[in-house]
Each structure stands twice: as structure tokens, then as C-alpha cells.
Amino acid sequence: MAYGPKVIDHYEHPRNVGNFGTTADVKTRKDIGVGVVGAPECGDVMQIQIKVDPASGKIEDAKFKCFGCGSAIASSSLATEWIKGMSVDEALQIKNTDIVEELSLPPVKIHCSVLAEDAIRSAISDYKKKNGIPETAPSASAH
């Protein structure tokens, strides 16, 4: 299967690879939200970590790691690029279809974009839970 040029660009030059510390470290840090979605037996695991400035509520930094195909790596790389600088509520507005469009993902790779959306939501949910912030509006990811 041929990949689109944007997928190849993100795959070859992934943005924001990494994390803000070990699994144990980030668990205790209130300014960090961690989202890990997917499963190894499904061939995709995506991890997105966000670092939120408590004063402004803005995502000042984001990191990702991904076990998966080129489209999964590109989707998570793109997601971190987009959410940096957004408020957490703005980041929640990102839809998987936005990612599909930006990367021109074929139908068979749509699940990669769904995972990226889920990873963002999951990271934000973790951040909110740690800080006692109630989850806003129903997260409308129906799939």
C-alpha cells in the first residue's frame, strides 16, 4: 500500500517523540496527563503525554510514542503538533476526521486517527482527574 507524502514526512521526521519521565514519575506529576490507548495484540499502542501550564490551562508541551504502522506513527506525531499551545478544551475539539483529512489516510487506516483522538482525550482526562477538574461535555467519540 502506498503512503501519502504527509504520512511519510511524519514517519521519517516524527515530531515531539518522547515522554516527561518514567511511567512511575509521570503518574505522580499533576501537570502531566498521560493517555495510552490501543493494545499490542491489535498491532497499535499509542501514548500521548501533555504538560499543562496550571496558570493558563494551556498545553505547553506534548510528547508521543507509538507502536504501530506508519499511519499510526504519523497520526500521533501530527496530534502532538496540533495540541501544543491549545487549551485542554480546545484540544478536545480535535476530531479523528481532521487527522484523516490532513494526512489523506485511506479507509483501512482510519482506526489510526481514531486512536490518536482517543489518546488526546485520554491524556486530558488523566490530567483533569489528577487535578480534580470535572470532565466537561460528554466526550462524543462514538465508535
Added chain:
Amino acid sequence: MLTLPIYFDHAATTPCDPRVVDAMLPYFTEKFGNAGSRNHKFGWEAEEGIDRAREQAAALIGANEKEIIFTSGSTEGNNLAIKGAAEMYEKKPAGQTGRGHIITAIHEHKAVLDPCKRLQKEGFDVTFLEPPRDGVITAKAVEAAMRPDTILVTLMWANNELGTINEVPEIGRLCKSRNVLFHTDATQWVGKMPTDVERDGIDLLTWSGHKIYGPKGVGALYVRRRNPRVRLVAQIEGGGQERGYRSGTQNVTGIVGFGKACEIALNEMDADGKRLLAFRQKMERELTRALDVTQINGHAERRLPHILNISFGFVEGEGLMMAIKEIACSSGSACTSASLEPSYVLKALGIGDDLAHSSLRLSMGKWTTEEQVDYAIAKITEAVKKLRLLSPLYDMHLEGIDINTIQWAAH
């Protein structure tokens, strides 16, 4: 000079040997006759071409030329052997156990599994053996599954994904002692490894042209004529070609090319096999030395020289193939398939889905060079290292977290 991309997918198909193409060419234009035309030169020429090919094919497996049925390839050969034998040797009248019992294994090729499943629907009883972790079906396992109403055992000689080799001469001898027919799908074996249907106790054997540097769309089925004389119910009916087993105007050009490929294989397989075994061992040695959590799938020794199936933990196969796009190979990952199911063959061995998704099948051939092997080793090592830097699972591994203990949210 290394030309890219390099081809490491010879278990899928092989390039046609130029000597094969040369042998075929006259049969497209000058000797174009129908081998069934018995009363003119054009027909005779075509028939002579087929006769020679039949001798060449028989010589490769130690058979008599009368025992060779030309087919369109191994899928057709397997269908004819399995359905044709089952229908011919079914227990009549249908007893309580159905029309008869067939033994096969769950990690066979689909071209064996699906005919067996069809027969199951039509009243035959089929045992699907489960291989141990090394992927090798033993004679002992077959013996344990045998019943008084067993009519057919169908097991591949060597596995297409793993290269593992079943205990074929032993299984053949067992079947002989029980008067049970033995069919083997030898598509990956014949032309690579020495074959003697007498010594190896085989009644029906399938192979294909395009895996042995011949053309696509042609293959052969060996049907034993003595001790016992095996008969089949034809699956394609019509003009009665190929002794009535396979009607249809013969693919003369293809058959001539197939015969030539068999002749070349007989002469060159020993030398090719030795060279490729050294290459495979070099790849195994260097890749497992350079990369931790890397496992070779299938039996350590009972494997074809040219096929390597290897899993790199914490790296997804399709993502890996994208990083080594200059190396044409295949993966047990099925990220592109709608089901998202990894290789059923690797699963049959009890290899976890995560490692099945992380597997590559590298298969070499006659024209593989050491330079290509060295390139593949370097490129794969670099790619796995790069992707592990991206892999959250590798981080967890380094932190001492067992990923099998995590409650993953299945998607």
C-alpha cells in the same frame, strides 16, 4: 553495485530463470500447436514439449512420468488431491462417523485448509492438528490422531511462512503401514530440497512452477500409480486431458517452462541450498546479536535454508517494513487487513499476537548476494533501533514492566 530495492520475498514468488524463458519462447510463436491435435506436426511438437516436461518434472521427485498431472499451480493441485481423493475413497455407505476421516493441521496453507473445510461441510470428519511451539508436525502426532476410518492425511512438507519442515518421511511411512493415503503440499520444498516419492512414502504431492524460477500459472500433482494405484475424482471435467484428471487444453508454454525449471532445480538446488543456508545463519546470528528481544520463529534446525521468520519485540511489522522499504519482504502483521488479525500461522505456534505483529519473513533465492544480505542486516538493525526509540512498549520493557500484565483497552 547494489541495486535497490532488493528482493527478499522468494517464498511468495521467484523471478523466472532466463533459461526457462528461452525454453518457452518457441512455444508461443512457432510450436504453438494444441497438444491434443494428434494428426499434424503442430500438435506433435506441442506434445513432445509436454512429454519432455513430464520427464523433467518426474525426475525432480523420483517419480515415473506417467504419475505427473499438470495443473495451474499448487492451489489447483491441492484441491484436486484432497477433494479428488476424499470423493474417491469415501466410506460408503455413510456410516455413523460420516464419509471418512481426514487429518491436516491448523497452520497449513489456505489452499489445503479451505478444501478440508469444504469436505467437513459435506460430511467428512477432519482433524486439524495443532503444532507445538516449534511448528513441526511429528509422525507421533499424526499417529495419535489416526482412526480406523482415516482415509487421507494431508500435511505440507515445509511451511510457507516459517520454513519449518514436518516429519515427512516418517509420516509417509506411518501412512503406508496403516494403508492411509498421504498427500503433501510440497510447494516450498520441491526444487529446493532432495525429494524421492518412493523413499519418502508419498502418494500425492503438489508443487508449483513459480516458486522454483519457473512461470506462474503452472504446477504439477504427483499421483502414485503403484503400491497403491491412487485414483482421484476429477474436479475439472471436459476433454479428458492429463489422463482425465484435469481437462482443459494444456498450457504448453507454461508446462515447457515448468519442466525446464524442474531440470535446473535438480542440478542446482544443492549448491543454492548450501549458499543460502550460510546467508540465513549469518542473518540470524547478526540480527539476534545486535538486537535484544528478537526471536526466530519455528524450529531451530528443521527449517528450509532460505526462509527466515523473525520477530523483533516492541516494533510493529508494517511500520518496520516502511522503514526498510528498499527490502521487499513480508510481515505477519496484518495492519492493512480489515480484521486486524496477525498471521494465523504464527498464532498456531502459540506466539503472542504482539510478537506476531512484530514479525518479518525474509526469503532468499538463487540470485541473492552476500552484499544484499549485509545490506539487509544493517538496514533492519537500524530500523528496529529507530522504531524502538518511538515505541512505548520498549520503554515499558526497559522499565521492567511486563506488557502482558497490563490491562489493555481492546479497541
